[in-house]
Amino acid sequence: MPLIRLILIAMLLTSALGQPARTAVPAQQAAPSPDAAQLAAFDARVEAVRKQFDVPGIAVAIVKDGRVVLERGYGLREIGKPEKVDAHTMFAIASNTKAFTATALQMLAEDGKLDMNDRVIDHLPWFRMSDPYITHDMRIRDLLAHRSGLSLGAGDLLYWPTTDYTTREVAERLKDVPITGQFRGQYAYDNILFGVAQLVVEAASGMPFKQFLQTRIFAPLGMDETRYNADDLVAGDNVATGHAKQDFKDLKPVGTLTWRNVSGAGGLYSSVHDLTRWMNTQLAGGAMPDGKGRLFTAQRQRDMWTMLTPIPVSRPSVPELLPAMPNFLGYGQGWMLSDYRGHRMVWHTGGWPGMVSRLTLVPGSDIGVVVLTNQEVGAAFNAVTYSALDMMLDEPAHDWVDAYAKAVAKAGGDADADWKKHQAARDADSRPSLPLARYAGTYRDPWYGDVVVSAAGKGLAMQFAHTRELAGRLEHWQHDTFIVRWNDRALNADAFVSFELDPDGKIREVRMEPISPLTDFSFDFQDLRLHPLDGKQAPANH
Secondary structure, three states, rough: OOOOOOOOHHHHHHHHOOOOOOOOOOOEEEEOOOHHHHHHHHHOOOOOOOOHHOEEEEEEEEEEEEEEEEEEEEEEEOOOOEEEEOOOOOOEEEEHHHHHHHHHHHHHHOOOOOOOOOHHHOOOOOOOOHHHHHHEEEEHHHHOOOOOOOOOOOOHHHHOOOOOHHHHHHHHHHHHOOOOOOOOOOOOOOOOHHHHHHHHHHHHHOOOHHHHHHHHHHHHHOOOOOOOOOHHHHHHHOOOOEEEEOOOOEEEEEOOOOOOOHHHHOOEEOOHHHHHHHHHHOOOOOOOOOHOOOOOOHHHHHHOOOEEEEEEOOOOOHHHHHOOOOOOEEEOOOOOOEOOOOEEEEEEEOOOOOOOOEEEHHHOEEEEEEEEEEEOHHHHHHHHHHHHHHHHHHOOOHHHHHHHHHHHHHHHHHHHHHHHHHHHHOOOOOOOOHHHEEEEEEEEEEOOOOEEEEEEOOOEEEOOOOOOOEEEEEEEOOOOEEEHHHOOOOHHOOOOEEEEEOOOOOEEEOOOOOOOOOOOOOHHHHOOOOEEHHHHHOOOOO
8 A cells, every 4th residue: 555654763763672572371261451341342343344344344353461352354245245354364465475574584694694884786696677776776674664775666567466476586687677766765565576586585594485484484383374475375274355446436346466576565464363473473573472482682673663764744634633643654674654643553554456555653652453355445544554553552533533533535526626627628529640559569668578469350459468366458548548447347446558659650658547547556657668579569459
């Protein structure tokens, strides 16, 4: 999910992290608070969230002082089917995976297999960014901090939706992904460098990333309900089905996507039951539940929770969200860092086709909250999270359902206004400069690869060569600009496709950009620079 932006003073963070970590206590005992009435009221709020935001199923877990306060499910694993969500239902946790990748690297640093200040090329000699200085000076911790100079979501089309590239091939294509910002100069969320990070784990450990996670993290923590990615799901698994509103309107189940080629950025599936163990280990500074020893040291956690990338503070879109506006925000290594009502928070969100989630820690109060959902609406996990935090921190109750409903309505209204501007600027009577057959051909982007435009009946079709799901028909919009309408209407990622002609009427370049501001940023069509391959015409597609 796109993340809000704020600023932190590093000295404040360092001071807050200077406190000793607590000793782990058994995670399955009942916590003394909140009481039954508060929990019943919380259950009612979760159900109100499901109704307001049309979410089929939600799973929530809350821990405090090493104990599980609540872990339960609400609603259905899939609409139209009877199976209910429970504490053991697995969801795609998407970018909440990033903290596992950061932890893996820190564990290897503790083993003496690497140093977080090592250059990436010391472990992956073939690694290249499009800027030689960044290539030379990129450190391992830089891979985890969203400060590389890449733009928001740069390179995501190499694996979103699922592509046929390997993890190594994705990383090698970084040499052609443009740098648009200053190295270590500003925050811009990316996924692709976490794929590089998993390759560093493999190089340093001598084992596949999947094996490292299983043997060094999942098995020691007893996380039996966690899967490396969707490829590891088997028949009979208690797993939720994702849902999306096709064309932002009609709620439908969506197909399962897997990030087998950049799993370190967002591949994992897990349950809230398993994630109570993960949260308690994090809150304990690396000490594992049930007194089983340490996964990592408190010093390693302080490193992960130290801010590397400050993020400017923005006012919320509606005044009802002001109570959630933090005083600071930034990114450490695989974790967002901010505060809520004066309480320091360490957290992350995850966005996936059909599933979104949030995991939040409040270290000073020894509280953790995780919310997993099977619908693409971040307002739902935020409303549940802040309701849980208010209850656990004994803060004044706030109507987060109403607040986020107003924010969603405003975002929808803004998107409608944006579309109306496009319609007002359109010359509906214009015609393409060329016969449609002249637009057909194979076009190549330096970092993505080939995109094919072909004849389809009386019109045109588009197919991304390495991404099966990115197939659709082109509709003329105006002049030499078309709209690609993807066959999979749950993508919600239709885009303008503009053909630029040279003085002789030949196609020089094709550019794309999403139509709706609600489209996920991982559809980074705007970064493509597609050029025709001379003499290579696309086959007709009848």
